[in-house]
Structures are given as structure tokens and as C-alpha cells.
Amino acid sequence: MNSNTKKHYRENVQMWIYNKGKFLIAEESTKNNLGTIYWKFPHGGVEKGEELLDAVKRELKEELSILSFEVMAQAKYQHYFDWPLELQKKKGYHGQHQHYFLIYPKNINEIKFNPSEIDQIKWLSFKQTIQQFTIPNQIESAQKVWLEFKPIIEQKLKIKKRITIKND
Numbered sequence: 001m002n003s004n005t006k007k008h009y010r011e012n013v014q015m016w017i018y019n020k021g022k023f024l025i026a027e028e029s030t031k032n033n034l035g036t037i038y039w040k041f042p043h044g045g046v047e048k049g050e051e052l053l054d055a056v057k058r059e060l061k062e063e064l065s066i067l068s069f070e071v072m073a074q075a076k077y078q079h080y081f082d083w084p085l086e087l088q089k090k091k092g093y094h095g096q097h098q099h100y101f102l103i104y105p106k107n108i109n110e111i112k113f114n115p116s117e118i119d120q121i122k123w124l125s126f127k128q129t130i131q132q133f134t135i136p137n138q139i140e141s142a143q144k145v146w147l148e149f150k151p152i153i154e155q156k157l158k159i160k161k162r163i164t165i166k167n168d
Contacts (some may be wrong), residue, residue: 005107007094009080010044011077013055016149017064018072022123026063026113041142042118043098048050056101062093063117068106072156075100075148100145105115126150 017024025039044059046052053071060066082095083087105111113121124132126146130139 007082008092009095009097010091010093011052011055012043012096012098013046013049013052013059014041014043014100015042015056015060015103016100017060017066017105018085018149018153019105019108019123022125023129024064024111024121024123025129026118027120027122028118036134037119038134039129040135040138041129044094052099052101056103060103063114064121065110065112065114066103066105067110070106072102072104073149073152075102075145076146077141077148079137079144081137085149093160098141100149102149104156 021130024042027037027039036116042059044055045065046055047058052074053118056071060069074140077100079098080095081098083091083093088094111121130142133139133142
């Protein structure tokens with residue numbers, strides 16, 4: 001048994017929103033309770049009694065106004081992380097238990113970030129994305145998830161190329 005399961009962790013979903021070779025990442029500043037600015041994949045806590053996919057749907061709508069999307073995959077890899085002590089006391093959890101989802105938005109034009117949740121967004125390649133990360137273990141976790149999601153993306157691209165070939 002993982003020693004982290006003995007502690008009280010908040011369930012969390014992280015969405016890797018993918019389109020045309022790039023991922024959407026979001027910047028948060030004062031909302032993270034640490035007083036620093038950082039870039040992340042959009043994510044959010046799972047409410048009591050809520051299923052993970054329902055949390056994905058709710059968070060995509062709340063943070064980015066995304067209503068129409070495809071869940072391409074859920075990573076097998078999961079990550080536990082501890083919050084600083086002052087945040088543990090405030091939130092009532094030791095930290096979060098993160099679940100990762102690969103998301104393909106059906107209409108990127110509908111994406112509008114909620115300024116009460118996110119300061120700004122940008123689309124970057126995976127390599128550019130991890131260069132933005134500053135939180136401990138953020139890069140290592142992203143690399144583990146990437147190992148699972150990369151073949152799925154590559155397969156989807158192969159299928160799309162086959163479908164979009166035109167006969168002259």
C-alpha cells in the first residue's frame with residue numbers, strides 16, 4: 001500500500017488539452033495561495049460524490065468555457081503531492097491526488113478563460129510546456145504522463161492523415 005493513501009488527499013483532475021501539436025497551459029498567480037506565478041495544465045478538485053469525468057466536464061466549463069470535447073485518454077500514472085503546511089491547515093487535506101486526462105476540444109474558438117480562475121493561457125509544444133514549469137515534481141510528473149499520451153496522439157494523427165487524404 002502506498003504510504004500516501006494513509007493521509008487525507010483531495011482528488012484532483014488535470015486536463016491536457018491538445019490541438020494541432022500544442023497543449024493549452026494556464027497561468028495562475030495569487031489564486032494558488034503561495035504568492036507566486038506559475039504555469040500549469042488546467043486542473044481542479046473533485047467534489048464530494050463526483051466522478052472523475054464529471055469533474056473534468058465541470059472544470060473545463062468553469063475554467064475555459066469548453067462544452068464540447070473528446071476524452072482521448074486517462075493516464076494510468078497518478079501523482080500524490082503535499083501542500084505547504086499553512087495550505088494543509090486551510091484546506092483540510094495533506095495535498096492532492098492527481099488524475100490526468102488527454103482532452104481534444106471540438107471547437108477551440110469557444111475557449112475563453114475565466115479570469116477568476118486563470119490569468120492567461122497559451123498553446124505550446126510539450127517541450128515548450130515543461131520549460132514553463134517551476135513547481136517541484138511538475139516536470140517529472142509531466143514526463144511520465146507524456147510517455148502515456150504521446151503514442152495516443154501519434155496514433156490519432158496517423159488516423160487523421162488517412163482520413164484527410166484527397167483523391168485528385
